[in-house]
Amino acid sequence: MTISCKGSIPLLAWFLVFAVLNWAKVETTGYLGGLLVAVGWFLLIPLLLDAGVSKTAGQWIQKAGVWGVFSAAFGLVALTLLKNTGSWYTWVIDFGLLASGFFAFIGALIGFLKWQ
16 A cells, blocks of 8 residues: 555656646647546556545546546547647537546545545
8 A cells, every 4th residue: 555656657747748848838628638648547546546536536546537538539530630720629529628627526435434
């Protein structure tokens, strides 16, 4: 139930990539935002399980990551196939990111309540 430095390096690298993208003023919405959110959730799962959080919480975080992948996939489709200037597809992307946050919030609550 200890977290090693080797186990936390991928998540630290993710924070570094996010910081560099933020510093370079790269827009992190749509495809890139959904991809960053999904990868962040998936990199957090092993750390939580190593820290002793219940597997149920990890499963909810995994569902949050799947919603992030859905959001990224729809953002990629909107970027490549729907090259119009309308903003209707951003509602679907935002819904995916909101659902991702909601599932992660449920996972965090379960993680706090069912600590092993």
